[in-house]
Amino acid sequence: MMELLFSPAGVAAAVALVLAGAVQGSTGYGFSMLAAPILAIIDPSFVPGPMLAMAVAVSASGAITEWSDVSRADLAFSLSGRLLAAIAAAFCLGLLSPDSFATVFGAAVLIAVAFSFLGMKIEATRTSLFFAGAMSGFMGTLTSIGSPPMAMVYQNSSGPRMRATLNAFFVVGGAISIAALIVAGRFSTSDVLLAAMMLPFAFAGFLLSGWGRRLVDRGQVKVVVLVVSSASAFVLLFRGLL
Template identity: 75%
Template structure:
């Protein structure tokens, strides 16, 4: 486990969480997609448990802030899919070697980036929400990165609906994934302590996200997420080869 601040690794982890918290507060997604690959390079102990715990806390802040814009029907279908997939994914964690775990991260993030760059358009329907929720649950439980499938479904929705509903989804979905990991023996009290130690940095970023909400509809935040996620993905792939 990394040394706490002010070690170089601790500072790097803190900066990653501040940026990720600002992105999450601005868009309703991207916290794990941005921070998890970077923190996994710093120390694998951050994933998946501690990252999921921090994502739940930051997403809860976003859901409360825009609660009136949460779409309950969207939540029902997407969370049903996530619940069905999370249990199966939890029992796959022990099947991955550290190298394969890093490679799964890298290829998963690159795949999401490619889909975004290709401009894949998915309508927000009951079927797409269910399938995206299931894929998000599987990816999120295994790698802490469950945002890409849900973000793709909401890429053409309004900003407030997207932010509020995705934040609510990640709160409930993250709790489901943590429970599944705990049942499989892959989430321990030490994970909760690590999450609690680093959580203030994530919330600092969230509190600074007001500017991001004002520009998110112009598409600028998406560019930042894609660039940083691509760099993180390549770093993870290099780590898996090592």
């Protein structure tokens, strides 16, 4: 593992994690979307276990920083959906290839973004939070990229509420997905060690995210959500179609 850290590939992985940490700290999501594709190319063992572990740690930092803005009611409904979907996803790992799942999810996210651009208004209701949580759990467990469904639900919310609640969601939700992977025999000590080795770079990015939070808090939530969600969809499609 140490050889990876001091190689060109390791440097690329570190840069990706710094950028991903900055985006996660700014918006409450996007960490896995930015880092997972690059790290998966560098070394497939990064996905999904180590990526999920790093995402949980970085999200915990964000949730603690803005704990007073976390919506407990939102979490109750979204995490209920995530729990059910993560368990189902862990046992679907062998049904299709990860690339096939990525293609399907990428197309679904793009459709949701298109509807939003056409004027469909998505609000953070009990029903939408439950189904967004379920989709996030399914996508995140299978591909390490589960943020777009939850982000789309919060596109008309305030920056602090979105960021704090999403960070808290990904702490618990990521832990649920890791537990599901453990049950399915897809998470081990080597995943923990790999995550621990690369995590300082992600934390460095998180510490640089103050400028991003200011942008989101100036009323740019919807724009940021749609842009980042579209980017994540293209990343999933790119992974799936290659």
